[in-house]
Amino acid sequence: MLDDLGLPSISQLTSLCLWAASIGSVLLGLWSSISLLRHIRLAQSTGLPFVILPFWLLGGPWQLAQFIVVPVLKALPERLTRNWLPLLLFNEFWHNGYEPFERLQADTFMAVSPGGLILYTCDPDVNVQLFRDASFGKPAELLSILNVYGPTITGTDGPESRLYRKVTAPFFSDKTLRRVFAQSVSAAKILLAALLRPDAHRQLRTLSARVSLNTLSQITFHYQSDSDLTQALAFDENIPEGKTLSFSQALHGLLENLGVVFVVPRWILRLSPFRPLHHAAVCYSELGSYMDQLKRAREATLSKDPSSKSSSGEDLLDLLIQAGTSTDEKHKPVLTNAQIIGQIFLFMFAGHEANANLLVSIILLLACHPAIQHTMQRDLDRLLGDTSPDTWSYDNNYSALMQGTVGAVINEALRLFTVIPVLPKCVPPGGPWLSITVKGQRHPLPPNTIALVNTSATHRHPEHWPKRRRPADVDSDSRSSWSDIRNDPRQRPHAVADFDPWRWLEGTSGETTQTGSTNFLKPRAGTFIPFSDGSRGCLGKRFALVEVCAMVATLFKTHSVELVTEPEHGVKGEEEAWLEARRRAALALSEGTKFDTSLRVARTVPIRFVPRDD
Ligand code: HEM
Numbered sequence: 059m060l061d062d063l064g065l066p067s068i069s070q071l072t073s074l075c076l077w078a079a080s081i082g083s084v085l086l087g088l089w090s091s092i093s094l095l096r097h098i099r100l101a102q103s104t105g106l107p108f109v110i111l112p113f114w115l116l117g118g119p120w121q122l123a124q125f126i127v128v129p130v131l132k133a134l135p136e137r138l139t140r141n142w143l144p145l146l147l148f149n150e151f152w153h154n155g156y157e158p159f160e161r162l163q164a165d166t167f168m169a170v171s172p173g174g175l176i177l178y179t180c181d182p183d184v185n186v187q188l189f190r191d192a193s194f195g196k197p198a199e200l201l202s203i204l205n206v207y208g209p210t211i212t213g214t215d216g217p218e219s220r221l222y223r224k225v226t227a228p229f230f231s232d233k234t235l236r237r238v239f240a241q242s243v244s245a246a247k248i249l250l251a252a253l254l255r256p257d258a259h260r261q262l263r264t265l266s267a268r269v270s271l272n273t274l275s276q277i278t279f280h281y282q283s284d285s286d287l288t289q290a291l292a293f294d295e296n297i298p299e300g301k302t303l304s305f306s307q308a309l310h311g312l313l314e315n316l317g318v319v320f321v322v323p324r325w326i327l328r329l330s331p332f333r334p335l336h337h338a339a340v341c342y343s344e345l346g347s348y349m350d351q352l353k354r355a356r357e358a359t360l361s362k363d364p365s366s367k368s369s370s371g372e373d374l375l376d377l378l379i380q381a382g383t384s385t386d387e388k389h390k391p392v393l394t395n396a397q398i399i400g401q402i403f404l405f406m407f408a409g410h411e412a413n414a415n416l417l418v419s420i421i422l423l424l425a426c427h428p429a430i431q432h433t434m435q436r437d438l439d440r441l442l443g444d445t446s447p448d449t450w451s452y453d454n455n456y457s458a459l460m461q462g463t464v465g466a467v468i469n470e471a472l473r474l475f476t477v478i479p480v481l482p483k484c485v486p487p488g489g490p491w492l493s494i495t496v497k498g499q500r501h502p503l504p505p506n507t508i509a510l511v512n513t514s515a516t517h518r519h520p521e522h523w524p525k526r527r528r529p530a531d532v533d534s535d536s537r538s539s540w541s542d543i544r545n546d547p548r549q550r551p552h553a554v555a556d557f558d559p560w561r562w563l564e565g566t567s568g569e570t571t572q573t574g575s576t577n578f579l580k581p582r583a584g585t586f587i588p589f590s591d592g593s594r595g596c597l598g599k600r601f602a603l604v605e606v607c608a609m610v611a612t613l614f615k616t617h618s619v620e621l622v623t624e625p626e627h628g629v630k631g632e633e634e635a636w637l638e639a640r641r642r643a644a645l646a647l648s649e650g651t652k653f654d655t656s657l658r659v660a661r662t663v664p665i666r667f668v669p670r671d672d
Pocket residue numbers: 211212213219223405408409410412413416477478481482587588589590593594595596597598599601602
């Protein structure tokens with residue numbers, strides 16, 4: 059019939075498709091080979107060691123195909139893949155730590171694929187050059203996922219991101235830090251009450267995220283209150299009329315679905331019959347509406363009562379609104395509405411998620427290390443005495459706390475749980491070749507090279523962060539043997555066993571004074587980079603440290619965290635049951651730790667908070 063109409067038959071169509079597919083494959087193969095050869099020549103001209111990868115780590119095809127390809131590649135004999143496969147496993151960079159660099163015996167090397175060149179490094183000197191030499195850019199397109207409401211600091215580069223930094227930087231002053239400290243103490247008291255509920259450990263991450271988000275919102279946008287926090291932690295939030303989600307539900311729901319919202323057109327999500335997709339659309343539109351209302355309400359207050367404007371830099375929202383307002387008819391506003399909403403979203407995300415994840419890892423690490431926890435509490439007693447947390451302040455207590463055991467615990471947690479395991483930089487496309495110096499030798503890098511600073515490997519570099527023998531007086535009990543954990547490959551990268559806050563206090567007498575110890579470890583430049591560094595370093599570094607410091611001090615001054623043991627019908631002794639609980643907790647802090655928007659412990663660990671008994 060088809061033939062009668064002059065149309066091709068089914069078999070002709072099939073053979074046509076096969077031909078097209080074959081020609082496509084041949085062309086793709088040809089393009090890949092030519093590109094690979096060209097990139098190999100470029101890699102050779104850098105003079106750096108290089109590895110050939112069959113896929114482009116940052117390309118869409120690999121991102122989609124890896125779910126099928128990786129299990130197949132992992133099933134192959136390890137000797138065939140061990141030198142290159144870990145370089146393609148973005149989500150496992152934290153777990154692999156320094157291993158890929160150790161295997162290749164180079165702290166800086168190139169990975170060459172048909173898609174382009176990637177420089178991998180954990181060399182502190184190279185890290186510093188990449189962070190501080192302003193000629194290196196940021197591959198903003200890789201982070202444009204954050205631009206779902208409008209352009210953001212993180213998802214842009216060059217003059218645009220500099221503008222956003224310039225507008226928002228005045229907010230991060232000592233005046234703001236004083237408020238952060240006081241608000242964090244108050245929030246931690248509310249958190250503690252929630253953590254004392256039975257089974258609170260099941261919601262540890264959600265509780266921490268809500269506390270951090272509330273603190274951020276109160277300080278940054280004068281939005282939300284302590285009673286909102288109490289309700290949020292009781293999972294009893296007010297949902298305003300016209301909405302189906304609370305503010306925190308909308309934000310956290312959106313962050314969980316950010317990839318989907320970024321890739322799939324919003325109208326498809328809205329019309330989708332699939333609940334998860336529809337939910338992603340609802341989170342997106344309701345969060346957008348919360349942010350819009352927040353901005354409009356503040357604008358209305360400011361226009362009614364200009365004297366209510368916070369004094370310089372006290373409120374980030376005021377700074378953004380001010381930059382979005384024209385001062386006179388001749389001068390256009392510095393920021394558009396989309397740019398303002400973009401920054402509000404970015405700060406809501408960047409300003410709470412990492413803090414929350416850091417707090418969770420500190421709580422779990424201390425549960426696994428009762429001796430360290432006890433020493434930290436003694437230090438808190440010495441520094442704070444019997445004073446009420448309400449009397450503590452940024453000016454009087456922060457410095458001493460950060461130079462003592464609290465600071466050591468926070469820094470060591472940041473070293474081992476690098477919230478962002480890899481920091482991307484680039485040689486801008488269309489520009490000149492840029493050079494890095496490795497061990498005194500200059501290496502030119504061609505335009506378009508992506509450079510990945512591996513924070514997880516940097517923080518585990520054996521030369522800069524050697525494993526130390528722990529002081530006998532601290533860990534002298536039977537729990538000091540970590541062989542069960544060290545010998546288990548699922549426990550990589552052994553963060554719990556490696557947790558050693560004392561390294562930060564090594565040069566001190568172990569005791570800090572009211573003004574803090576002057577001998578607190580100052581890591582060599584480029585070796586400790588949890589907040590990145592240079593012109594694109596974290597704007598909220600001090601905000602984050604002050605918040606986490608005040609929260610840790612408040613939680614642990616009066617209470618302790620402990621692992622819940624499960625003596626299996628009395629078969630195991632108490633000590634054995636505890637070691638088993640620690641092994642499971644350590645597994646959650648290794649195998650159960652995931653990297654999506656930032657590094658987080660995704661598995662539940664049975665813990666409980668109890669009043670201190672010492
Ligand atoms: C433990 C908590 C935190 C950690 C570990 C952390 C870490 C980082 C890192 C590594 C970057 C650079 C990312 C990159 O190069 O791709 C960054 C950027 C940024 N962070 Fe943080 N951060 C934390 C908390 C905060 C807080 C509390 C705020 C704000 C209140 C904040 C605001 C920002 C902003 C605005 C940027 C973008 C800077 C730019 O792209 O120029 N961060 N953060």
